[in-house]
Amino acid sequence: KNEVEQSPQNLTAQEGEFITINCSYSVGISALHWLQQHPGGGIVSLFMLSSGKKKHGRLIATINIQEKHSSLHITASHPRDSAVYICAVSTGNQFYFGTGTSLTVIP
Amino acid sequence: DTEVTQTPKHLVMGMTNKKSLKCEQHMGHRAMYWYKQKAKKPPELMFVYSYEKLSINESVPSRFSPECPNSSLLNLHLHALQPEDSALYLCASSHLAGGIPKETQYFGPGTRLLVL
Numbered sequence: 066k067n068e069v070e071q072s073p074q075n076l077t078a079q080e081g082e083f084i085t086i087n088c089s090y091s092v093g094i095s096a097l098h099w100l101q102q103h104p105g106g107g108i109v110s111l112f113m114l115s116s117g118k119k120k121h122g123r124l125i126a127t128i129n130i131q132e133k134h135s136s137l138h139i140t141a142s143h144p145r146d147s148a149v150y151i152c153a154v155s156t157g158n159q160f161y162f163g164t165g166t167s168l169t170v171i172p
Numbered sequence: 173d174t175e176v177t178q179t180p181k182h183l184v185m186g187m188t189n190k191k192s193l194k195c196e197q198h199m200g201h202r203a204m205y206w207y208k209q210k211a212k213k214p215p216e217l218m219f220v221y222s223y224e225k226l227s228i229n230e231s232v233p234s235r236f237s238p239e240c241p242n243s244s245l246l247n248l249h250l251h252a253l254q255p256e257d258s259a260l261y262l263c264a265s266s267h268l269a270g271g272i273p274k275e276t277q278y279f280g281p282g283t284r285l286l287v288l
Contacts, residue, residue, distance in 0.1 A: 098276055098277070100279075106209075106260050106262070106281055106282040106284065107279065107280075107281045107282065108215070108262065108264075108279035109279070110276040110277060110278065110279070112276075113276040151214055151215075153214075159217070159228070160205075160217060160277070162214035162215055162216075163214060164213070164214055165212075165214055
């Protein structure tokens, strides 16, 4: 069993839709990370959070430490949001990655 | 400067070749990481350097040899690789506080390696 589970694995949305990606983890963590990876490789860190909620533009990340669950929300989705979104948790100096959610936003 | 750079971008090598991947950052980060990523899979941690010392080696075969010559540079030396080693190799870095990563990891663009 993976330490980090994400759902859904694949997601297709119409432009403008509200999108939610979920992440559950089973280990004690110091922080949870949401990463974005576009085709071609480069990974960009979107959020690092250890409690509560963070917002950056149209992206919102929340975490519930008691339930060991986090969500990434994208409001007013746009085709340029199409990418793989990866949830990762850090514990000590170990990182555990989820399997990613492949998002396609159709115009 | 919040950039991690990696060279080369692409590398094709034979199974008898010796090559090196390079990673550089000038953010003062004292933790640096090598990851291997196969298509449609999440990154797999290979090595972690903390304060220029190897702190984690995730049972990586000896044909991969990391080196951290100073706090800004991280190399991955490759020798006698197998075709199954073909993947995207990602470097990342982060601040450390008390030996624990603080803030997020910054990733380089990766080196896409093909072993023939």
